[in-house]
Amino acid sequence: MKYEIVIGLETHAELLTDSKLWCGCSSRFGEPTNTQTCPICLGMPGVLPVLNEKAFDLAISGALAMQCSINRRTFFERKHYFYPDLPKNYQVSQNHSNLGVNGHIDIPVTGGTKKIGIWNVHLEGDAGKNMHVEYPGANYSLVDLNRAGMPLLEIVSAPDMRSVEEAESFMHTLRSVLLYCGISDCRMQEGSLRFEASVSLNKPGDTGTGGRVEIKNLNSMKAVSACLEYEIKRQSEVLDAGGVVDRETRLWDENGACSRRMRSKEEAHDYRYFPDPDLPVYNIEESRLERISREVPELPVRRRERFISDFGLSEYDASVLTGRRELADYYEKVLSHCNSPKSVANWMMNDVMAALNERKVDITDFVVSAEHLASLVGMAEQSRVTAQAAREVLAEMINTGKSPETLVKEMGAEAISDSGDIMPIIEQAIGEVPEAVADYLGGKKQAIGAILGQVMRLSKGQADPKKAKELLTKKLEEME
Amino acid sequence: MAISEEQTAYVANLARLDLAEEDIRRFAVRLDAVLEYMEKLNELDTGDTEPLVHLSDRENVFRSDQPAESLSRREALENAPEKAEGCFKVPSIIE
Ligand SMILES: [Zn+2]
Numbered sequence: 001m002k003y004e005i006v007i008g009l010e011t012h013a014e015l016l017t018d019s020k021l022w023c024g025c026s027s028r029f030g031e032p033t034n035t036q037t038c039p040i041c042l043g044m045p046g047v048l049p050v051l052n053e054k055a056f057d058l059a060i061s062g063a064l065a066m067q068c069s070i071n072r073r074t075f076f077e078r079k080h081y082f083y084p085d086l087p088k089n090y091q092v093s094q095n096h097s098n099l100g101v102n103g104h105i106d107i108p109v110t111g112g113t114k115k116i117g118i119w120n121v122h123l124e125g126d127a128g129k130n131m132h133v134e135y136p137g138a139n140y141s142l143v144d145l146n147r148a149g150m151p152l153l154e155i156v157s158a159p160d161m162r163s164v165e166e167a168e169s170f171m172h173t174l175r176s177v178l179l180y181c182g183i184s185d186c187r188m189q190e191g192s193l194r195f196e197a198s199v200s201l202n203k204p205g206d207t208g209t210g211g212r213v214e215i216k217n218l219n220s221m222k223a224v225s226a227c228l229e230y231e232i233k234r235q236s237e238v239l240d241a242g243g244v245v246d247r248e249t250r251l252w253d254e255n256g257a258c259s260r261r262m263r264s265k266e267e268a269h270d271y272r273y274f275p276d277p278d279l280p281v282y283n284i285e286e287s288r289l290e291r292i293s294r295e296v297p298e299l300p301v302r303r304r305e306r307f308i309s310d311f312g313l314s315e316y317d318a319s320v321l322t323g324r325r326e327l328a329d330y331y332e333k334v335l336s337h338c339n340s341p342k343s344v345a346n347w348m349m350n351d352v353m354a355a356l357n358e359r360k361v362d363i364t365d366f367v368v369s370a371e372h373l374a375s376l377v378g379m380a381e382q383s384r385v386t387a388q389a390a391r392e393v394l395a396e397m398i399n400t401g402k403s404p405e406t407l408v409k410e411m412g413a414e415a416i417s418d419s420g421d422i423m424p425i426i427e428q429a430i431g432e433v434p435e436a437v438a439d440y441l442g443g444k445k446q447a448i449g450a451i452l453g454q455v456m457r458l459s460k461g462q463a464d465p466k467k468a469k470e471l472l473t474k475k476l477e478e479m480e
Numbered sequence: 481m482a483i484s485e486e487q488t489a490y491v492a493n494l495a496r497l498d499l500a501e502e503d504i505r506r507f508a509v510r511l512d513a514v515l516e517y518m519e520k521l522n523e524l525d526t527g528d529t530e531p532l533v534h535l536s537d538r539e540n541v542f543r544s545d546q547p548a549e550s551l552s553r554r555e556a557l558e559n560a561p562e563k564a565e566g567c568f569k570v571p572s573i574i575e
Contacts, residue, residue: 017545024548033566037556038548054545075533082496084570130573142567145556270494275533280541 001240003201003210005232007167008159009224011174012152013184014126014192015058021125021151022049022092029190033144041149043087049278055151059123060284061292062153062183063100065299066118070289071097076123076279079271084143085128093124093154095273105177106301107169108319113301116170117158126150147191153183159198164228171195171221176300180325188220195224201235201245210235211247215259218252227252231259303328311341317349327363330370337374344377351391355398367401368394376404388461389413417464419471422455425463426472429454440476448472482515483508 017027023040040047063070074097078090103118128145155174161167175193178184186193195218201210215231218224235245250259298306300322307318307328322328327348334344352373356363376397380390385408393407400407408414416422430437433454439447448469455468488508492499499507550556553566562569 019545019547024543024546025550026547032553034553034556034568036550038550042551042556050541050543052545053542056542080494084568084573131567132572139572140562140564140569141571141573142565143570144567270490272494277534279534280536280538281533283539285540 001203001236003203003236003239005162005164006159006200006202007161007163007228008198009157009161009167009170010196010198011155011157011171012126012194012196013062013155013178013186014190015055015151015153016182016184017052017054017058017151019052020149021052021055021123022149025149027150029187029192031146033142034146036146037148041087042145043089043148049092051279051282052151055123056282057288057292058183059099059121059151059153060289061181061296062155062178063103063121064293064296065177065181065183066100066103066105066121066155068100068103068118068121070100070284072284072289073097073281074099074284075281076276077273078276079124079273081271083127083130084141085130085145085148087128087145087148091125091127092276092279093273094122095271098122105170105173105299107166107173108301108304108315109166109169113305114160114166114169116160116166119156119158121153121155124152124154126152153178159200164225164232167197167228168221168225171224173301175221176323176325180297180300181295191219193221194219195221197224197228197231199228199231199235201232201239203239210239211245213245213247214249215252216249216262217254219254223252223254226257227259230257234259297325300325300328311335311345313341313345317345320349320353321345324363330363330366333370334374334377337371338378338381340377340381343381344374347373347377347394351394355395359398368397372397372403379404379408383415383417383464383466384408385413386415386461386463386465388456389415392461413462415464416459416462417467419467422459422463422468422471423475425455425458426468426475429458429472430475432458437476437479441480448476451476482519483511 014027019025020027020036020041023038025036025038025041028036040049060070074094076092077095079093079095080090082089098120100121101119103121104115105118106113106115126147126149128143128148131142131144133140133142157170161170175186178186178193184192197215197218198212199215200212213231213235215227218227231250238245249262251262252259304318304322307313307322308315311318313321320327321331331344331348334348335341338344352366352368356366373394376385376390376394379385380387385393389408389411393404393411393413396402396407396411397404402410416425429451433451436447436450436454440451452465452469452472455463455472456465459468485504485508488504488511489499492504492507557563557566557568560568
């Protein structure tokens with residue numbers, strides 16, 4: 001049977017701060033185990049955590065970027081559970097006064113955009129890291145607390161996604177929003193972006209058929225996709241066989257590519273939230289909110305739409321160019337010097353992207369400045385250089401960092417557009433491809449392509465193709 | 481009784497306390513006395529009172545995002561009952 005798929009996602013994004021959330025321990029990734037701890041993040045008795053202001057501001061900016069209403073009076077609560085990676089036996093989080101509530105993000109879907117609700121956005125401290133010991137017979141685990149107390153933004157979506165593709169689009173959009181706003185570096189291999197999914201399946205027209213299954217331990221977008229595919233198949237099979245899907249929490253096993261039962265809802269945790277007496281109440285002042293609102297940039301989906309409507313780009317080109325804020329900024333900077341949106345986009349989508357990929361450099365380190373690319377595109381537009389010569393000039397710009405003006409001179413790449421210079425080349429070409437000329441004169445007008453090709457070859461690609469075609473056509477007419 | 485023996489067993493389980501049957505009976509009675517005493521508060525009408533989140537009047541206490549020195553690994557692990565390979569060693573947590 002075909003079921004309605006209902007998916008919700010909880011996203012944990014590590015915030016881009018230099019220090020942890022409640023203490024001054026460094027937030028650098030990849031340091032030796034247990035070298036970034038202090039009495040506060042080790043959960044020693046009698047310590048006093050103090051909130052990292054940068055983390056607080058980044059969290060507010062995340063809530064604003066998700067179009068949330070901001071809880072102007074917010075506080076932190078203790079969420080109690082026991083796990084070896086949680087030294088305090090509670091996680092400092094938010095529950096009754098989440099920083100942001102009732103937001104949404106627009107995600108691209110086939111034929112337009114879809115609004116996905118964001119139930120809430122809140123700030124919390126991360127747990128440490130457990131490592132299973134692989135020795136045969138080992139009956140212990142190892143705990144590294146470097147990550148304990150790192151600032152996390154938790155983003156809880158409404159169960160608004162109806163397919164794996166929509167979940168993927170949501171994750172990609174969310175990731176680009178977090179990157180655009182400088183909230184998180186979203187490095188999945190470093191655990192900066194982690195997910196929990198909830199999936200339930202309904203019979204058509206029947207909401208609430210299937211039990212809601214939560215899946216934890218999804219450490220990449222790929223893992224989310226694989227787990228959703230697996231879970232949808234598993235639940236369909238249970239329902240097809242007339243069974244009932246239990247409401248439960250499952251754990252994704254990346255190596256086995258399967259999910260295992262972790263606990264049923266009856267055994268679900270009772271977190272016994274209460275306000276953390278160590279932390280005061282936070283009142284978000286008007287001035288803070290204004291300052292942070294000003295810093296939230298135009299979001300990728302809106303920018304993509306603007307690139308399509310204002311610049312006439314294809315959906316694909318607009319998606320690629322707005323995929324990263326720095327790339328979109330570069331593109332618009334080129335446009336500010338050379339107002340030819342489509343041809344600049346072509347240059348970026350082809351030669352620039354190829355050079356970046358080949359050299360494995362980021363657009364922020366790209367040797368060709370926006371001004372230089374703009375002047376090269378301008379020269380090509382005005383037929384001062386042919387398209388082919390321009391590509392060669394760009395390759396040299398990438399190699400040498402020189403300006404296009406200098407290189408066009410050095411390379412003698414200026415287009416040949418003067419009739420007096422092109423005519424001798426045309427005459428030579430006509431002499432070299434007599435068959436094509438005969439075909440043309442015999443009525444096969446498309447044979448002009450072969451003659452023109454010869455003209456371009458003889459001029460080493462520098463003859464202005466428009467001018468050359470015009471002159472060649474005239475010459476051939478005279479011969480008829 | 482404000483608290484049943486089942487609730488007492490449930491709370492003990494949440495707190496990872498391993499209580500014998502007779503302990504559960506004993507603590508249920510004692511917890512009940514505490515809760516009964518607290519019941520007194522329900523005599524007050526708090527309908528118009530803002531819930532108090534924090535006893536202190538201080539608000540917006542921040543620190544700036546400046547990394548400070550951490551403990552050495554030796555110091556960090558000093559109080560751990562067991563350690564291995566630069567980590568805290570704990571009973572296996574594979575479920
Ligand atoms: Zn610390």
